[in-house]
Amino acid sequence: MTIHASKGLEFPIVFLIDANGVGIDDKVKSKGISVDKRFGILTRTPLNNDYFSQYHSAPIVSIYNYITKKKSIAELKRLLYVGVTRAENSLFVTASIKRNKDGELNPSKGSFLHLLKEGLSIDDFSGTFNIEGTVNFMLEENEKFIRSKRNISISIHVINQIDAPKTEEVDQETHEQNDLVVSTQTIHDLIKNEIISATKIAVFNQCPFKYYLIYELGYSALHSKISSDNSFVDYSKEDSDELSANVKGSIIHKLLEEETPLDLIKNRASDLMKSFDERSSSEENDKTINSIYESVKNYYSSEIYGRIKGYENFRNEFEIYTKLNDYFIYGILDKVIFDGENILIFDYKTDSLQKFTAEEKLENYKPQLKFYALLISKLLRNVKQITCSLIFIEDPGKVPSFKVYPDQLKEFEKDLERIVYSMRNGIFKTRTSHCKSCYFSDSKNECVVKH
Numbered sequence: 001m002t003i004h005a006s007k008g009l010e011f012p013i014v015f016l017i018d019a020n021g022v023g024i025d026d027k028v029k030s031k032g033i034s035v036d037k038r039f040g041i042l043t044r045t046p047l048n049n050d051y052f053s054q055y056h057s058a059p060i061v062s063i064y065n066y067i068t069k070k071k072s073i074a075e076l077k078r079l080l081y082v083g084v085t086r087a088e089n090s091l092f093v094t095a096s097i098k099r100n101k102d103g104e105l106n107p108s109k110g111s112f113l114h115l116l117k118e119g120l121s122i123d124d125f126s127g128t129f130n131i132e133g134t135v136n137f138m139l140e141e142n143e144k145f146i147r148s149k150r151n152i153s154i155s156i157h158v159i160n161q162i163d164a165p166k167t168e169e170v171d172q173e174t175h176e177q178n179d180l181v182v183s184t185q186t187i188h189d190l191i192k193n194e195i196i197s198a199t200k201i202a203v204f205n206q207c208p209f210k211y212y213l214i215y216e217l218g219y220s221a222l223h224s225k226i227s228s229d230n231s232f233v234d235y236s237k238e239d240s241d242e243l244s245a246n247v248k249g250s251i252i253h254k255l256l257e258e259e260t261p262l263d264l265i266k267n268r269a270s271d272l273m274k275s276f277d278e279r280s281s282s283e284e285n286d287k288t289i290n291s292i293y294e295s296v297k298n299y300y301s302s303e304i305y306g307r308i309k310g311y312e313n314f315r316n317e318f319e320i321y322t323k324l325n326d327y328f329i330y331g332i333l334d335k336v337i338f339d340g341e342n343i344l345i346f347d348y349k350t351d352s353l354q355k356f357t358a359e360e361k362l363e364n365y366k367p368q369l370k371f372y373a374l375l376i377s378k379l380l381r382n383v384k385q386i387t388c389s390l391i392f393i394e395d396p397g398k399v400p401s402f403k404v405y406p407d408q409l410k411e412f413e414k415d416l417e418r419i420v421y422s423m424r425n426g427i428f429k430t431r432t433s434h435c436k437s438c439y440f441s442d443s444k445n446e447c448v449v450k451h
Helices: 059-085 112-119 197-205 209-214 220-224 247-257 262-273 283-302 305-310 358-379 406-425 433-435
Strands: 011-016 031-036 040-043 087-093 128-139 144-159 196-199 316-322 327-339 342-349 385-392 401-404
Touching: 011 059, 040 059, 059 087, 059 316, 087 112, 196 197, 196 262, 196 316, 196 406, 197 327, 197 406, 220 358, 247 262, 247 283, 247 316, 247 327, 262 283, 316 358, 342 358, 342 433, 358 385, 358 401, 358 406
Parallel strands: 011 087, 196 327, 342 385
Antiparallel strands: 031 040, 128 144, 316 327, 327 342, 385 401
């Protein structure tokens, strides 16, 4: 495993190998050319067109080399920090190094071993030396974090030579050779500590095989055309021919997150439009911006918006994650209102209600909303009631909702366990009831993948 891949992980024992190795030097070399976006084209050149003499650097090349060296050292220090802090109990640092003519062990500059030698003031790599000091900790106690100090003492043992183990000689004449047994059983990865998002759970509840196509096989390009971060149900067949339903929905969500005043909606929507890679005419962009303005204006003048504005304790785009068993659950809630022991969750939807009613869509979104409620219940232990609601920006007069209580979420947590088990063990059954609204279905409402 590389050090980069180990970020965020911990292991009882860690081996940091080849600590005397050095990386590639990025400085400008003779007869070499480097291109930098700030400094331009950099190279070392001969003076007076004498190509057989020594090549010289312009002052700007020396500046570039100095900055590059500083960056390389800083990155090396960050990597070393990540590497040594992955160890829970024991850390082994190994290196191959030769003594110089004076018998000293001098690590290569630009190596982990050189950083350790300089940082720990090691004169000679031999014997044992100790590191002592006081370390500040943040400890969790009674669901609160408290500061604590602890005196530590760490002994570092240096081993200069490892003797190879002796091998026993085998008498080939008397040794009996057993029949070779080859195991053909599948070796499975032990999956843990993965992040399970509301998106994944929502898609899996729609159809496990659809989840398999998107997240296991990577067929997300088609799905992304009609699904955004804030919409998990496929109602693509009723989309309009505007610039992009996804772009419009994403911009509306951003405007509501920022609580953009109505008189600034068009300018802000225009700025946000530039961040999307949409090749559309100016006329189409203006049409989308006007549509966004009318949608937000309609919502701002609604009764539900006036009621929500009356609350003072709330969060927009509330990002939460917590650990369940050996995995993490994660979600971003459009709006959460904290009303004492009661919590109100609002999820904005830019779906049209022409084909499906608000209550019908609520049934499809219930797993996602229950997922959010579970996250809140894990974060706030004193919650007694959570109300989950959908707000359809195109028709804010219809706000379908349901109440859920902590005891009810225990059953949902069990369902979540079963879903994660199926994900990990490759159990992806087709749910034909979803085919009529799935992007992966044909004109006959049958899955395009025959299996």
